[in-house]
Structures are given as C-alpha cells and as structure tokens.
Amino acid sequence: DQQVKQNSPSLSVQEGRISILNCDYTNSMFDYFLWYKKYPAEGPTFLISISSIKDKNEDGRFTVFLNKSAKHLSLHIVPSQPGDSAVYFCAATSAVGTGTASKLTFGTGTRLQVTL
Amino acid sequence: KAGVTQTPRYLIKTRGQQVTLSCSPISGHRSVSWYQQTPGQGLQFLFEYFSETQRNKGNFPGRFSGRQFSNSRSEMNVSTLELGDSALYLCASSSRVGRNEQYFGPGTRLTVT
Numbered sequence: 001d002q003q004v005k006q007n008s009p010s011l012s013v014q015e016g017r018i019s020i021l022n023c024d025y026t027n028s029m030f031d032y033f034l035w036y037k038k039y040p041a042e043g044p045t046f047l048i049s050i051s052s053i054k055d056k057n058e059d060g061r062f063t064v065f066l067n068k069s070a071k072h073l074s075l076h077i078v079p080s081q082p083g084d085s086a087v088y089f090c091a092a093t094s095a096v097g098t099g100t101a102s103k104l105t106f107g108t109g110t111r112l113q114v115t116l
Numbered sequence: 117k118a119g120v121t122q123t124p125r126y127l128i129k130t131r132g133q134q135v136t137l138s139c140s141p142i143s144g145h146r147s148v149s150w151y152q153q154t155p156g157q158g159l160q161f162l163f164e165y166f167s168e169t170q171r172n173k174g175n176f177p178g179r180f181s182g183r184q185f186s187n188s189r190s191e192m193n194v195s196t197l198e199l200g201d202s203a204l205y206l207c208a209s210s211s212r213v214g215r216n217e218q219y220f221g222p223g224t225r226l227t228v229t
Contacts, residue, residue, distance in 0.1 A: 034217060043120070043206050043220030044159075089159065103149065103172045104208075104218060106159035 003027045004092050006107035013114055019077040021110050023090035026071065030092035034104065035064060035075045037086045044089060048075070080114045087111050118143065120209050120221035128227045134195040137224045141188050141209030147171075148190040149218060150182060153204040162205075165190055194226075202228045 005024045013019045021035075031052040036044035050057040050064045050073070057064050063076045077084055088111075091104040121140045129135050141148050149172075150162040161174040165184035182192040188209075194201055204225050208218035 036220075041222070041225075043208075043222050046217050046219060049217055091159075103161040103164055103174065104151075104159075105161070106151075108158045 001026075002108070003030075004090060004105050004107040006088075006090060006110050008110050009108070010111040010113070013080045013112065015082055015114055015116050016079045019075075019080045019084065019112055019114070021075040021077075021088050021090075021112065023073050023075075023107050024071060025073075025092050027092070027094075027105075028071070029094045030105075032093050033064070033066060033073050034091045034093075035062075036089045036091060036106075037084075038089060038109070039086050047088075077112075080112075082114050082116065085112060085114050120207055120219055122205075122207050122221040122224050124224060125222065126225045126227075128229060129197050130229050131197055131199060133197050134193060135197060135226060136191055136193045137205055137207075137226075139190045139192075139207030139209075139221060141190070141207075142219055145209035145211050145219075146188050147210045147218075148184055148188065149208045149210075150190070150192050151206040151208065151220075152176075153206060153223070154202075159206070162192065197228045199228050202226060 034049040035047040038044045048059050048062045048064050050066050066073045087109045089109045090107045123138045147166045149164040151159050153159045164172040168184045179195045184190045204223045206223045208220045210218045
C-alpha cells in the first residue's frame with residue numbers, strides 16, 4: 001500500500017521556467033511533509049518542509065504548497081536551473097513535536113531534468 | 117558542521133554471511149534512522165534510534181537489527197544475507213527538538229552475491 005505517491009516518474013523543464021512536482025498521500029495521520037533532492041550515489045538532501053497547519057512555505061526558489069482536503073502537495077522551483085536536475089522525493093510523517101524524529105514515508109520519486 | 121558519515125561506502129558479501137554497517141550522526145543529533153533503498157521498493161524505513169533506544173521499527177524481518185551507542189553513533193546488522201538484501205542503506209540523523217527534518221549520509225552500497 002503506497003501511502004505517498006508521486007505519479008510522474010519524470011519531468012523535463014527548460015531552464016528559467018517553473019518546475020512543478022506533485023505528490024499525493026492517503027494517510028490522514030500525516031501532519032508533516034518534506035521534499036528531498038537526490039543525486040546518484042549520494043544520500044537525499046533536505047530541501048524544504050511544511051507542517052499541516054500551513055498551506056504554503058517558501059525558501060528562496062523553492063515553494064511547497066499543501067492542500068489538506070485533497071491530500072496533495074506540490075513543490076515549485078522558480079526559476080529552474082540545470083543544477084536542479086535530480087530525483088525529487090516527497091516524504092511524510094506524523095507525530096510532530098514529540099522530541100524525536102518519526103519515520104519518513106517516501107514517495108517513489110520524480111526525476112527532474114532541466115534543459116538549456 | 118560535519119555531515120552524517122557512513123562506513124563502509126561499498127561492500128560485497130555472499131549469501132548467508134552477515135554484515136555490519138556504521139553511521140555517525142551530525143554532532144549534537146541524537147536521533148538516527150536507517151532506510152533501505154532499492155529500485156523496486158524505493159526508500160523504506162528500517163528503524164529509528166534515540167538515546168540508545170529503538171523508537172520506531174519498519175516492516176523488515178528480524179534479520180535486520182540495529183543499535184545506538186552513548187555517543188549517538190549507530191550500527192545496523194543484517195544476518196544470513198539474501199540476494200534481495202542488495203541495496204543502498206542510508207542513515208539519517210536529526211536533532212531532538214521536535215524537528216523532523218532528517219539529514220542523510222551518502223549511504224552504504226551493499227551487494228550480495
């Protein structure tokens with residue numbers, strides 16, 4: 001049972017344009033969401049997160065939007081740069097604020113290619 | 117601040133053997149989690165340790181075990197290796213102050229032949 005889904009395995013965007021990566025979840029207990037970027041042969045790198053009490057969080061070129069009623073989140077990258085080419089994973093967890101990290105449930109990833 | 121380090125980076129073992137992987141978290145981080153990444157199953161949670169205690173466990177057989185030491189360093193052990201255990205094993209650490217951002221190491225690539 002895939003509780004976190006990224007239905008687009010790949011996405012190609014021109015440099016300077018907006019990249020929109022989507023993620024859906026089914027578990028209503030999830031209350032904290034994260035995006036990670038992963039290059040080959042490296043561990044995932046944390047990008048941005050959002051708590052379920054918010055619907056938007058912005059950090060530089062990266063913005064994450066959360067639609068709780070639709071159980072959907074998206075990552076916007078503006079403007080896209082060639083160095084953004086990587087696999088992007090969304091992840092979800094619950095029990096925020098317990099003082100410990102909880103297990104992350106990952107989506108299957110979307111490979112973003114930013115072309116010149 | 118140094119990042120999460122994992123040793124060894126690459127490992128080749130044969131079926132039936134056992135293996136121990138090591139992870140050193142970011143200084144000051146007390147939570148360490150382990151994940152397995154395979155092409156078929158993606159990134160899957162193995163277990164989480166905090167203050168030397170296992171706090172969460174994923175759906176893996178008992179052949180997969182771990183521990184955490186008083187300095188927060190962690191090890192995971194896989195006994196009686198199977199071909200399907202070939203994967204990238206990732207360790208992640210986070211601070212204890214209610215933040216869930218986990219910072220990953222580069223991983224250990226385990227190949228079972």
